Amino acid sequence: MNYQPGNRPSRRRAPWIIGAVLTAMAITFASVMIISSGGSLSNDGEPDAAEDAMGVVNGAVAISGTALPTVPQAGADPALGRAFPSLQGTNLFNGSPLTIGADGRPKIVIFVAHWCPHCQAEVPVITQWMAEHGKPHDVDLYAVSTAVAPERGNFPPASWLQREKWPIPTMADTTDGNAFKAAGLTGFPSFVVLDAAGNVLSRPSGELSTRQFELLLAQARS
Amino acid sequence: MHGAEAAQTATVRSVAHVDVTSISLFFALLAVLGGAAAVAVLAISFVASNAVVRLRHDVADAALPLALLVAATCTVGSLYYSEVMHYTPCKLCWFQRIFMYPLVVLLGIAVARKDRSVRRDVLPLSLIGGAISIYHYQLQRFPQQRTSMCTIDAPCTAKEVEQFGFVTIPMMALVGFALISALMFCLHGAARTAASATPIDEPETS
Numbered sequence: 001m002n003y004q005p006g007n008r009p010s011r012r013r014a015p016w017i018i019g020a021v022l023t024a025m026a027i028t029f030a031s032v033m034i035i036s037s038g039g040s041l042s043n044d045g046e047p048d049a050a051e052d053a054m055g056v057v058n059g060a061v062a063i064s065g066t067a068l069p070t071v072p073q074a075g076a077d078p079a080l081g082r083a084f085p086s087l088q089g090t091n092l093f094n095g096s097p098l099t100i101g102a103d104g105r106p107k108i109v110i111f112v113a114h115w116c117p118h119c120q121a122e123v124p125v126i127t128q129w130m131a132e133h134g135k136p137h138d139v140d141l142y143a144v145s146t147a148v149a150p151e152r153g154n155f156p157p158a159s160w161l162q163r164e165k166w167p168i169p170t171m172a173d174t175t176d177g178n179a180f181k182a183a184g185l186t187g188f189p190s191f192v193v194l195d196a197a198g199n200v201l202s203r204p205s206g207e208l209s210t211r212q213f214e215l216l217l218a219q220a221r222s
Numbered sequence: 223m224h225g226a227e228a229a230q231t232a233t234v235r236s237v238a239h240v241d242v243t244s245i246s247l248f249f250a251l252l253a254v255l256g257g258a259a260a261v262a263v264l265a266i267s268f269v270a271s272n273a274v275v276r277l278r279h280d281v282a283d284a285a286l287p288l289a290l291l292v293a294a295t296c297t298v299g300s301l302y303y304s305e306v307m308h309y310t311p312c313k314l315c316w317f318q319r320i321f322m323y324p325l326v327v328l329l330g331i332a333v334a335r336k337d338r339s340v341r342r343d344v345l346p347l348s349l350i351g352g353a354i355s356i357y358h359y360q361l362q363r364f365p366q367q368r369t370s371m372c373t374i375d376a377p378c379t380a381k382e383v384e385q386f387g388f389v390t391i392p393m394m395a396l397v398g399f400a401l402i403s404a405l406m407f408c409l410h411g412a413a414r415t416a417a418s419a420t421p422i423d424e425p426e427t428s
Contacts, residue, residue, distance in 0.1 A: 012283060013280040013283065013284075014280065014283035014284035014287075015284075017280060017281065017283075017284040017288070018284050018287050018288060018291075021288060021291065022291075024255065025252065025295075028248060028251050028252060028255070029248055032244050032247050032248040032251065033244065035244075035247075036243070036244035036247075113372060113374075115372075115380050115381075115382075116371075116372035116377070116379075116380065117362075117365040117372070117379050117380070117381070118365060118366075118369075118370055118371050118372055118379075119372070121365075121366075147374055151242060151307055151308075151309055151382055152309075152380055152381070152382050153380075153381050153382060153383070153384055177374070180374075186373065186374070187371035187372055187373050187374070188371060188372045188374075189371065190371075205371045206369070206370035206371035207366065207370040207371070
């Protein structure tokens with residue numbers, strides 16, 4: 001017999017379908033909670049190896065000097081020629097003191113955020129370049145890990161950079177991103193190119209190609 | 223910061239991190255199941271065999287409360303991320319909210335009134351919302367197309383949540399919109415079958 005809407009079965013199945021969906025949701029929720037509670041048992045006691053490997057997340061940064069003006073959306077950068085403030089903070093990887101300041105050598109300071117996809121793309125580019133060319137002998141490279149937000153993924157930043165074999169000394173910025181603010185930056189990744197006197201030569205931002213990175217090195221040397 | 227205070231902060235952060243991971247896993251599993259359900263519902267909405275037509279009518283009978291459940295779950299999920307976990311919604315997230323939140327009210331009223339004609343109001347919202355979700359999701363996958371840098375506030379390219387390597391918040395929203403749309407298509411298909419079998423115009427109530 002062909003099914004017709006007029007002779008639909010007397011037993012309505014809608015309540016069963018809704019009940020089955022609600023049951024499936026409840027089972028899914030219960031399963032996730034059971035798995036989560038089982039996984040967290042090991043965290044009730046002493047810090048485990050994963051917590052030890054987290055490294056420094058944020059650190060205190062002492063800033064000497066005047067903060068740079070904010071990078072304009074268009075037009076000339078008002079920070080060009082101005083002195084970059086000295087940053088005294090903590091090494092992201094081992095907690096040792098790290099200073100980024102005028103010491104008679106040109107520098108490039110790279111600001112990265114662990115959750116930013118463009119930073120995640122840029123880090124391997126620079127890592128690869130350094131693996132091929134080695135550490136520049138006449139330009140110092142530093143990085144600052146800033147804008148830490150565990151909920152945004154790829155956390156903690158030290159694990160990410162170690163996983164990428166990041167070869168550049170990296171400072172942990174404060175929770176409020178004071179080093180980032182002192183540099184007057186607005187996005188990630190950002191690069192601050194400094195001459196030997198510690199004055200700003202340029203502040204480009206965004207993903208750079210290998211060629212563009214080499215141009216920044218040349219600019220720092222000039 | 224004192225040592226004890228730092229330890230307390232770290233503990234709170236750790237607990238919150240576990241919680242959001244568990245909740246995100248729950249929503250991600252729902253998204254996977256919901257995606258499969260959306261494909262199945264869409265399939266039975268357009269296949270004409272007798273067995274499928276019967277199943278279509280069974281699902282159509284439950285379509286309004288199920289769609290309400292999906293919209294309510296998506297709404298609760300988005301509010302959890304923004305109000306409990308304090309994630310800042312980006313511009314595209316807000317656009318998707320604009321199309322999802324009204325569905326709870328629309329479908330709630332329709333369930334109370336047993337008004338199947340609400341599909342005509344729901345479908346435009348769910349389809350447009352789904353299109354925005356697709357755009358947002360591909361922007362997360364290929365972030366270079368809009369800009370080559372992130373801003374500090376709430377970039378649309380950032381992935382606050384990623385489970386199984388592919389389920390992000392826009393993907394969850396996309397599944398929600400797709401499942402609601404599929405249920406509305408199922409209602410439409412059942413109504414057309416009923417109309418073709420019953421020459422008399424019947425009010426579209428279940």
